[in-house]
Amino acid sequence: MSTTEDRTAAELPAQYDDGFGPQVGVGPHPEPWPDDPRYDPALLAAGDRRNVVDRYRYWTREAIVADLDTRRHDFHVAVENWSHDFNIGSVVRTANAFAAKEVHIVGRRRWNRRGAMVTDRYQHLRHHEDVLSLAEWAAGQDVPIVGIDNLPGAVPLETTVLPRRCMLLFGQEGPGLTEEARKHAAMVCSIAQFGSTRSINAGAAAAIAMHAWIQRYARI
Incomplete structure (x- = not known):
């Protein structure tokens, strides 16, 4: 069984997909990955196709909400x-x-x-x-x-x-x-x-x- 990190963007669950398709956003993050708890390992591995501004690329939803709250x-x-x-x-x-x-x-x-x-x-x-x-x-x-x-x-x-x-x-x-x-x-x-x-x-x-x-x- 593949891990979350092994999945392609197309295989990620709906929570990672905003319906914009593979042409929008960024692909997998080059290694080594950032050592920051705000980043989502699944997005780092498969790419981030969500409808978010660039500063939030690869961040978890919880991290984005917390930052917006400030x-x-x-x-x-x-x-x-x-x-x-x-x-x-x-x-x-x-x-x-x-x-x-x-x-x-x-x-x-x-x-x-x-x-x-x-x-x-x-x-x-x-x-x-x-x-x-x-x-x-x-x-x-x-x-x-x-x-x-x-x-x-x-x-x-x-x-x-x-x-x-x-x-x-x-x-x-x-x-x-x-x-x-x-x-x-x-x-x-x-x-x-x-x-x-x-x-x-x-x-x-x-x-x-x-x-x-x-x-x-x-x-x-």
Whole structure:
């Protein structure tokens, strides 16, 4: 029987594969291997085809999460999930890219993970049964909720200073934020649009709002 170190990249279990194929990432690490507990012997032997930045090549998932935890940002992301919105995966992927503190799923526990491109393995996720439980959690953590939706009375995101500690809350594609979500939001911000469409994709809106926070607070 072959050891884990003897396996090729194609033979590695799914936990090492993000679905990008053998053309992505790096091959086996030349010997001698690094003497560092953060490195995964299986990845060193077979190569690393995961959707991670180069600094994390060959690292274990646990080591990557631990390193991210030292520099996650002060904003949370929450999204309502009442009908398996396919945009949630995209929101999670963007939250990972911008190092959000946590992603909160409100409503159904199961969500479409395909758009996350396996980034949910490295992102802290928290589930809430309803908006009230989300609001109670946020209040207990002194994290104001900022709704993102083009609603009457919403303030323009482009001219608004987001709180450094905050939770960006997004509704579902189509209906947007529920009435309950609006009630618990400290403010609601709209994203300026200049074309004919009534709204933009929820995943795109989430990326714009997160980047607005990044522009103001992140160390580039």
